[in-house]
Amino acid sequence: MKLYSLSVLYKGDSKAILLKAAYDVSSFSFFQRSSVQEFMTFTSQLIVERSEKGSRASVKEQEYLCHVYVRNDGLAGVVIADNEYPSRVAFTLLEKVLDEFSKQVDKIDWPVGSPATIHYTALDSYLSRYQNPREADPMTKVQAELDETKIILHNTMESLLERGEKLDDLVSKSEVLGTQSKAFYKTARKQNSCCEIM
Amino acid sequence: MAESTEEVAVLVQRVVKDINNAFKRNPHIDEIGLIPCPEARYNRSPIVLVENKLGVESWCVKFLLPYVHNKLLLYRQRKQRLNKDELVDVTCTLLLLNPDFTTAWNVRKELILSGTLNPIKDLHLGKLALTKFPKSPETWIHRRWVLQQLIQENSLPTFVKKENLATFLTERVQRIVQEEIEVCGEAAGRYPSNYNAWSHRIWVLQHLAKLDIKILLDELSSTKHWASMHVSDHSGFHYRQFLLKSLISQTMTDSAVLEQSPLVSEHIPDLPKDDNEEDTSAEHHRVVDLSRLLEDEVELSTDLIDNYPGHETLWCHRRHVFYLQHHLNNKLPHSQMRLSPVDSNGGTLHDLNLSPAVTHMTQAMDVDGLNDSNKQGYSQETKRLKRTPAQDSLGIEMEHRFIEQILSTCRNVEQARFANAYRKWLVTLSQ
Numbered sequence: 077m078k079l080y081s082l083s084v085l086y087k088g089d090s091k092a093i094l095l096k097a098a099y100d101v102s103s104f105s106f107f108q109r110s111s112v113q114e115f116m117t118f119t120s121q122l123i124v125e126r127s128e129k130g131s132r133a134s135v136k137e138q139e140y141l142c143h144v145y146v147r148n149d150g151l152a153g154v155v156i157a158d159n160e161y162p163s164r165v166a167f168t169l170l171e172k173v174l175d176e177f178s179k180q181v182d183k184i185d186w187p188v189g190s191p192a193t194i195h196y197t198a199l200d201s202y203l204s205r206y207q208n209p210r211e212a213d214p215m216t217k218v219q220a221e222l223d224e225t226k227i228i229l230h231n232t233m234e235s236l237l238e239r240g241e242k243l244d245d246l247v248s249k250s251e252v253l254g255t256q257s258k259a260f261y262k263t264a265r266k267q268n269s270c271c272e273i274m
Numbered sequence: 275m276a277e278s279t280e281e282v283a284v285l286v287q288r289v290v291k292d293i294n295n296a297f298k299r300n301p302h303i304d305e306i307g308l309i310p311c312p313e314a315r316y317n318r319s320p321i322v323l324v325e326n327k328l329g330v331e332s333w334c335v336k337f338l339l340p341y342v343h344n345k346l347l348l349y350r351q352r353k354q355r356l357n358k359d360e361l362v363d364v365t366c367t368l369l370l371l372n373p374d375f376t377t378a379w380n381v382r383k384e385l386i387l388s389g390t391l392n393p394i395k396d397l398h399l400g401k402l403a404l405t406k407f408p409k410s411p412e413t414w415i416h417r418r419w420v421l422q423q424l425i426q427e428n429s430l431p432t433f434v435k436k437e438n439l440a441t442f443l444t445e446r447v448q449r450i451v452q453e454e455i456e457v458c459g460e461a462a463g464r465y466p467s468n469y470n471a472w473s474h475r476i477w478v479l480q481h482l483a484k485l486d487i488k489i490l491l492d493e494l495s496s497t498k499h500w501a502s503m504h505v506s507d508h509s510g511f512h513y514r515q516f517l518l519k520s521l522i523s524q525t526m527t528d529s530a531v532l533e534q535s536p537l538v539s540e541h542i543p544d545l546p547k548d549d550n551e552e553d554t555s556a557e558h559h560r561v562v563d564l565s566r567l568l569e570d571e572v573e574l575s576t577d578l579i580d581n582y583p584g585h586e587t588l589w590c591h592r593r594h595v596f597y598l599q600h601h602l603n604n605k606l607p608h609s610q611m612r613l614s615p616v617d618s619n620g621g622t623l624h625d626l627n628l629s630p631a632v633t634h635m636t637q638a639m640d641v642d643g644l645n646d647s648n649k650q651g652y653s654q655e656t657k658r659l660k661r662t663p664a665q666d667s668l669g670i671e672m673e674h675r676f677i678e679q680i681l682s683t684c685r686n687v688e689q690a691r692f693a694n695a696y697r698k699w700l701v702t703l704s705q
Contacts, residue, residue, distance in 0.1 A: 077503055077582075103463070105406065106327040107307035139466065160506050162582055208503070210581065224685055260310040263332070 077160035078103060080140070081116040082169070082203045084177050084196070085124045086186040087150045092124035095181075095189045098199035100207070111257040118252045119233070120144075120154040126236040127152070133228040134163055135236065145170040151178055151186060164224070165209040173202055286341045289334060290367050292321040296328055303328050305405040306370055308335070328370075328402075335371060342368050346378060358390045366399060369413075373403035379416040386423060393420045401457050404471075408464035414474045421450065421482065443486055451489065454478040459500070462510065472509035476516050485520050487562060493517055494567070498574065505582045511591040518571060518598055525562045564602055571595045576676065584688035589696050596673065600703075603666055673700055 083097035094117060101109040119142060127133055127146045135142040141159050143166040146152040153170040157163075181189075181196055206212040230236055233243055247253060247261050297303060304326045311331040314320065320331035330338075342364050348354035349361070356364065362385065365378040373379075385391035397420055400413045407413065425447070443451070455478065461471035483489045494517045501510050575592045582588065677700075680693045 077505065105307045106305055106324070107309045107322075107329045111310070160504065160582070160585070256310055259312050259332075263310055 077162075077209065078158045079155060079161060079166075079203055079207055080158075081113075081120065081154070081156040082173065082199050082206075083117070083120045083154045084173065084199070085120060085152045085154065086189065087124050087127075087129060087146055087152050088187055092121045092152065093187065093189065094121060094191060095186065095194045096177075096191050096196050096199055098203040100203055108260070111254075111260040114253050114257045115261070116156050118247070118250055119156065121252065122233070122246065123154055123236065124152045131228065132167060132226065133230060135230040135233060137233045141166075143167060143170065145174065147174060149178075149183070162209055163227070165206065165212065167227070169202065169206050169212070173199070282337050282341060285334070286338055289320060289338055290342070290363050292319045293328070293330075293367055293370070294363050296321055296323045299323070300326060302326050303402065306330070306402050307406055308332050330371070338367070339371050342371075343375070346381065350377060350381070358385065361385060362391060369399060369403055370406075373400070373407050373410040373413045376412050379412055383416070383419065386420070393423050396420045397453075404457065404461045405464070408461040408468055409470050411470055414470050417474065418477060421454070421478075424450065425482065443483060443489075447482060451478055451483045454482070455493070462500075462507070466504075467507050467509045469509050472513050475513060479516075479520070485524050487521065487524050490517050490521050490524065491562070494521070502574070502578060505578055505585045506587050508587050508590070511587055511594075514571070515591065515594045515598075518567065518595070521562055521567065522564055522598065522602065525564060565599070568595060568599045568602065572599070579680065579689075583684055583686040584692070586688075586692055589692040592696065593699060596669070596700075599669060600666060603669075667704075670700060670704060 079100060080103075081097060081099045084095045086093045086095055097117065097120070099113050099116060101112050104112050119137075123133075123135055123142055123144045124146060127144055129146050129150060130148045132145045133143075135144070136159070139159055141157050141161070141163065143155045143157065143163055144152065145167060151174050153174045155166045155170055157166055176198065177196055181194055185194065237243065237246075247258060250258075253261070300323060303323075306328045307330075309322060309329045309331045311320075311333050314331070314333050320334035322329040322331065345354065345356070346364055346368060349356045349364075361381055365381050368375055368378045379396075382391060382396055386393050386396065397417065400417045400420075403410060403413050455475060458471045458475040458478070462468045462475075465471075479485060479489065479493070494514065497510065497514060497517075501507070501514060504510050572592070572595055575588060575595060578585075579588045579592070674697065677693050677697045681690055684690055684693070
């Protein structure tokens with residue numbers, strides 16, 4: 077069970093703004109790592125843009141699960157994990173991180189922030205500690221706050237999109253993704269990764 | 275931009291040479307990968323070496339692969355001569371791009387048999403190929419052929435006898451076993467439920483380590499954390515089932531243990547190392563507390579099921595472990611469960627005179643115990659379970675309570691479904 081990324085974003089009126097992120101791409105092949113990281117940024121932003129304020133959701137895409145929590149004040153967090161990682165712990169982590177972040181970083185900085193300007197350094201250590209869900213926090217069997225029935229489950233990224241919108245188009249237009257990542261996306265889309273030669 | 279035949283030939287020669295040079299420049303290359311790169315940059319080699327990682331830019335593959343593939347086939351058809359070095363380079367390039375190309379591995383087999391190629395090189399090449407293609411069946415198959423060559427050709431014994439008549443695996447074999455375990459572990463981490471990697475690991479324990487009890491125990495403890503962090507990895511848990519089954523069979527062949535009830539095995543004092551009065555069996559005089567091991571495994575299963583709801587693998591594993599516990603409790607000295615080393619696949623093929631092809635076929639993988647004599651007696655097993663002593667009904671009672679506890683507290687739909695299925699299965703056991 078793995079965590080791949082942990083990001084804090086702000087849901088603006090039209091766009092989601094990345095404030096801070098931590099990544100663990102060590103389990104990916106060396107030459108894929110930078111593309112994978114870019115994709116996780118892209119995905120996190122997209123998910124926050126398409127989620128309502130005051131909601132929690134889990135979005136499944138292949139063998140990944142993206143857990144998102146958008147608070148009513150627009151502060152949002154995304155955890156990208158594999159499908160073994162217990163989602164309950166992922167949401168506990170998001171709650172904790174956003175709570176801490178909101179106390180350390182002024183609200184006024186959120187709509188205009190970026191990873192370079194925001195002063196919040198705890199994400200890397202959270203990501204690393206929570207790799208083992210048991211060592212991170214004692215898992216409370218009954219989490220009073222979290223009502224699991226309210227978590228929206230999406231079976232694909234596609235279900236987040238507007239009618240007629242295609243993920244392929246969003247990828248080509250994205251400013252977050254470099255040319256190599258876009259090429260990577262194209263070839264990955266075409267093939268069944270099982271028989272991959274190219 | 276259409277490439278002329280000459281241009282392609284020149285390009286390919288250059289790439290093959292670049293790959294070769296990269297290996298020479300850095301003998302510690304430990305990973306290969308494809309770099310998505312739709313267009314060539316002017317006059318730059320598509321071979322990229324960063325730290326210990328070798329990358330091939332994707333644009334060149336469509337020229338490279340068909341060309342070297344063709345070249346090898348022409349050689350095979352005797353339409354083109356290739357010297358030994360060229361063969362090594364061409365097959366190396368081919369296999370890094372497509373390690374399931376059996377012909378290339380077979381050419382290397384010939385080179386190894388003729389003494390031109392060091393078999394260790396193929397272990398290294400295979401390990402590299404597995405970083406990109408962790409499942410590749412042909413790579414694992416060839417690997418087993420190479421390992422058999424290594425064990426056989428030097429006529430080095432697998433076992434050494436020490437003063438107390440116990441036998442141990444030679445250091446060389448132990449090193450090989452550890453390396454194989456590491457390769458399997460890596461490949462298992464790169465692809466979920468990597469059946470080929472785990473099967474290879476089983477084969478290594480059966481045919482190289484000869485189900486040495488110490489190694490079985492070490493593997494059981496060293497894979498515990500991995501399994502706990504990969505709760506959906508069927509193959510990983512199947513491996514633990516194999517370890518437990520093997521420990522049971524290996525321990526049970528030791529006649530001293532057969533007389534004892536497994537339940538009191540913890541009271542058997544450790545046999546002193548220089549005890550020459552014991553029988554001269556080739557097994558370690560190691561006391562394995564089987565029921566304790568199985569109890570620990572049940573505890574692991576309970577812990578994981580509680581903390582990670584909704585993973586079918588964990589429930590399947592529990593069934594296997596519970597079933598093994600039942601076999602242990604019902605064990606009779608002449609039990610069908612008994613597997614002496616001679617019965618298991620590798621034992622009788624210890625001799626050196628079989629040709630590689632025959633050895634390869636006869637040392638077929640027996641991962642699921644399909645060749646076990648006891649597997650035929652499934653209905654006999656269940657009949658034996660009917661005669662459960664008090665011990666067993668207590669065990670089943672506890673399992674039902676466990677299921678109740680899960681069902682009453684779980685909020686995961688899948689978890690409830692698996693718990694119910696497990697309950698039904700338990701009921702069929704006592705019918």
